[in-house]
Amino acid sequence: MALVQLAQVGKVYRSLKGSDYVAVRDFSLDIEAGEFFCLLGTSGCGKTTVLNMVAGFETVSAGDIRIGGKPIAGPAADRGVVFQGDDSLYGWLSALGNVEFGMRMRGVPRAEREQKARHYIELVGLKNQEHKHPSELSGGMKQRIQIARVLANEPQMLLMDEPFAALDAHTRADMQRELKRICAATGKTVLFITHDIDEATILADRIGVMHAGPASKLKGIVPVTLGEAERERTHDNFVAVYRRVHELIRDEVAIALQRTH
Ligand SMILES: Nc1ncnc2c1ncn2[C@@H]1O[C@H](COP(=O)(O)OP(=O)(O)OP(=O)(O)O)[C@@H](O)[C@H]1O
Numbered sequence: 001m002a003l004v005q006l007a008q009v010g011k012v013y014r015s016l017k018g019s020d021y022v023a024v025r026d027f028s029l030d031i032e033a034g035e036f037f038c039l040l041g042t043s044g045c046g047k048t049t050v051l052n053m054v055a056g057f058e059t060v061s062a063g064d065i066r067i068g069g070k071p072i073a074g075p076a077a078d079r080g081v082v083f084q085g086d087d088s089l090y091g092w093l094s095a096l097g098n099v100e101f102g103m104r105m106r107g108v109p110r111a112e113r114e115q116k117a118r119h120y121i122e123l124v125g126l127k128n129q130e131h132k133h134p135s136e137l138s139g140g141m142k143q144r145i146q147i148a149r150v151l152a153n154e155p156q157m158l159l160m161d162e163p164f165a166a167l168d169a170h171t172r173a174d175m176q177r178e179l180k181r182i183c184a185a186t187g188k189t190v191l192f193i194t195h196d197i198d199e200a201t202i203l204a205d206r207i208g209v210m211h212a213g214p215a216s217k218l219k220g221i222v223p224v225t226l227g228e229a230e231r232e233r234t235h236d237n238f239v240a241v242y243r244r245v246h247e248l249i250r251d252e253v254a255i256a257l258q259r260t261h
């Protein structure tokens with residue numbers, strides 16, 4: 001049985017003015033335990049909506065989502081979420097305080113949680129910045145602290161919504177490598193949203209492409225069976241995966257553009 005099962009999931013956003021918006025319809029997907037699944041699609045197609053439903057922040061309007069065979073009842077510690085944007089840090093806590101927060105809530109002793117928090121802050125490349133508060137950090141630094149905070153809670157699943165979008169190319173490549181290493185080492189199951197086909201091809205075991213909205217669902221899934229040496233932009237097999245994903249998404253970009261003009 002797959003760890004995450006989305007079966008004919010639908011999401012209707014109810015508007016106060018009475019005009020409902022069907023964001024997602026008939027969305028079905030199984031994600032295996034330990035799998036790294038990347039979700040791609042045009043802006044506004046419903047990627048964040050899907051992630052928020054898996055996270056338990058949004059209810060489904062139709063169908064159901066199960067984790068380990070059980071319907072989800074809301075957000076839980078087994079799913080760590082990295083949000084799109086970087087505004088969910090607590091402004092009154094230092095970077096270290098933010099990363100420690102979840103462990104403090106669970107009663108992890110001070111020395112242990114501080115050591116773990118420092119470890120994850122170092123992993124995201126922010127050693128010696130841990131005393132700073134969010135207002136003293138750049139956008140990319142805040143995003144990395146968010147990632148450290150989620151990793152420090154050591155959830156079974158990572159739900160990541162364009163987590164590296166705000167980072168410079170160099171830091172981004174470092175973070176991609178690090179995330180891959182952590183996931184391989186700890187067997188985490190990942191649902192990762194990105195706009196970037198290169199990023200998806202570097203990271204994913206499978207890449208799912210969504211239709212343009214409204215009433216979006218998966219258009220196709222591309223398996224990525226590349227070895228480490230093939231996960232290079234210039235490798236022929238890498239380019240072949242890129243092309244397949246690009247072919248799936250190309251028409252959707254045109255459709256999305258037409259619908260907004
Ligand atoms: N709370 C909400 N109320 C009403 N409509 C919403 C709400 N959240 C999202 N939508 C609509 O649902 C659709 C899907 O939004 P969603 O945020 O899931 O897109 P996305 O694929 O994540 O886009 P992006 O790539 O720009 O982040 C959009 O048309 C959006 O306007």
Ligand SMILES: [Mg+2]
Pocket residue numbers: 047048049084161
């Ligand atoms: Mg989004």
